[in-house]
Amino acid sequence: MIQTDMIRTDGASLYCERRGNGPALLMISGGGGDAGYYSQVAEALADDYTVLTYDRRGNSRSTVDDRSAPLRMAEQSADALAVLAHHQLTSALVFGGSGGALIGLDLAARHRDVVEGLIAHEPPVFSLLSxxxxxxxxxxxxxxxxxxxxxxxxxxxxxxxxxxxxxxxxxxxxxxxxxxxxxxxxxxxxxxxxxxxxxxxxxxxxxxxxxxxxxxxVAFEPDYDALTVSEIPIVIGVGVESRAYYPGRGGDAVAARLGLPVVEFPGAHAGYTQHPAAFATTLRAVLSQLCQPTPQFGE
Structure with missing residues (x-):
C-alpha cells in the first residue's frame, strides 16, 4: 500500500509517497527529481523499511512558487527535513542517487542528528574530477x-x-x-x-x-570537514557498469577524499531503474550493515 501526501514547505509543495513498515529510509532523487525513479526498489524494501520517496521541488507532481529561482542546496536539505517531519520522524537512513547523493551529503553535513546513515550513489562532485x-x-x-x-x-x-x-x-x-x-x-x-x-x-x-x-x-562542494567529524556512517555507491565513466569516477573521488568505503551496485548511473531487484538486494545488504554498531563493507 502506498500512502501519498502533498507537503507544504518553504516556497514549495512536495509530492511524497510512503511505503512499508520498519526503520525509516528516505530516498532522494537527483536530476529529474521524480520519486518514480525509486518505485520498484522502494516496493522491494517495503517489507523491512518505511520507505519515503518524493518529487523534489519544481519537478513532476511537486510545485515551486518561483520557477525562475536556481536550485539552492540548503533548500533541498530543508525539503528533506520537511518530508521527515510530516511523517513525525526525527531521523532516517538516507539513500541518494546522483544529485540526490549531493543533497544527502549536504543533509549529513548540516543535520548530523537527522541522518542515521547515508548511501551516496555516484555523487557528481566535478571539482574532484579531471x-x-x-x-x-x-x-x-x-x-x-x-x-x-x-x-x-x-x-x-x-x-x-x-x-x-x-x-x-x-x-x-x-x-x-x-x-x-x-x-x-x-x-x-x-x-x-x-x-x-x-x-x-x-x-x-x-x-x-x-x-x-x-x-x-555541478558547482556544489561538500563540507568535507563537517562530514569528517560527523561520525555518520557513510558509504559511496558506484555502478559496476559506470565505474570507468565520470559518474563512477566521481563516486570514487569523493570516497578517496573522505576516506569512505565504496560498494559496487548493479547497473550503471541509474541502476535502480535498470536492475531494480538486484539493486534492492545490494541496497538491503548495505542498509543492514549501516544499522550495525561497527559497519563492515567490502567491494
Missing part, C-alpha cells in the same frame, strides 16, 4: 545557452554511461532535430498507457533540470 570531465560541463552550459535545454539534455543523457556519445549529438543540427523530437515525444507520451505517461513525467523535468538545477549541482 579537466576533461569538467570540459563536458562547459560544453553543456554552452549548448543550453545557444540551443536551449532540450538539445543540452539530449547531450547530457548520452554522456552518463558511455565513453563517448553518438556522432549525431556532437552536431548542432542533429541535437536540435533529436531534441525537438524528444520534446514532441514527451508530450505525446502523456496521453499513452501508464508506463509511457511515467516516462513523459520524467522527461517533463528536462528544462527545469538544465536551466535551474544543473549548474548549482
Amino acid at each position: 579537466a576533461g570531465d569538467r570540459a563536458l560541463i562547459d560544453e553543456l552550459d554552452e549548448i543550453t545557452r545557444r540551443e536551449g535545454p532540450w538539445p543540452s539534455y539530449l547531450r547530457f543523457m548520452t554522456t552518463i554511461d558511455r565513453a563517448d556519445s553518438p556522432a549525431v549529438v556532437h552536431n548542432r543540427v542533429g541535437r536540435r532535430l533529436l531534441g525537438g523530437a524528444m520534446r514532441v515525444g514527451q508530450r505525446l507520451a502523456a496521453y499513452g498507457p501508464r508506463p509511457l505517461r511515467e516516462v513523459s513525467r520524467f522527461m517533463g523535468n528536462a528544462e527545469y533540470l538544465m536551466t535551474r538545477e544543473f549548474a548549482p549541482f
Whole structure:
C-alpha cells in the first residue's frame, strides 16, 4: 500500500509517497527529481523499511512558487527535513542517487542528528574530477545557452554511461532535430498507457533540470570537514557498469577524499531503474550493515 501526501514547505509543495513498515529510509532523487525513479526498489524494501520517496521541488507532481529561482542546496536539505517531519520522524537512513547523493551529503553535513546513515550513489562532485570531465560541463552550459535545454539534455543523457556519445549529438543540427523530437515525444507520451505517461513525467523535468538545477549541482562542494567529524556512517555507491565513466569516477573521488568505503551496485548511473531487484538486494545488504554498531563493507 502506498500512502501519498502533498507537503507544504518553504516556497514549495512536495509530492511524497510512503511505503512499508520498519526503520525509516528516505530516498532522494537527483536530476529529474521524480520519486518514480525509486518505485520498484522502494516496493522491494517495503517489507523491512518505511520507505519515503518524493518529487523534489519544481519537478513532476511537486510545485515551486518561483520557477525562475536556481536550485539552492540548503533548500533541498530543508525539503528533506520537511518530508521527515510530516511523517513525525526525527531521523532516517538516507539513500541518494546522483544529485540526490549531493543533497544527502549536504543533509549529513548540516543535520548530523537527522541522518542515521547515508548511501551516496555516484555523487557528481566535478571539482574532484579531471579537466576533461569538467570540459563536458562547459560544453553543456554552452549548448543550453545557444540551443536551449532540450538539445543540452539530449547531450547530457548520452554522456552518463558511455565513453563517448553518438556522432549525431556532437552536431548542432542533429541535437536540435533529436531534441525537438524528444520534446514532441514527451508530450505525446502523456496521453499513452501508464508506463509511457511515467516516462513523459520524467522527461517533463528536462528544462527545469538544465536551466535551474544543473549548474548549482555541478558547482556544489561538500563540507568535507563537517562530514569528517560527523561520525555518520557513510558509504559511496558506484555502478559496476559506470565505474570507468565520470559518474563512477566521481563516486570514487569523493570516497578517496573522505576516506569512505565504496560498494559496487548493479547497473550503471541509474541502476535502480535498470536492475531494480538486484539493486534492492545490494541496497538491503548495505542498509543492514549501516544499522550495525561497527559497519563492515567490502567491494
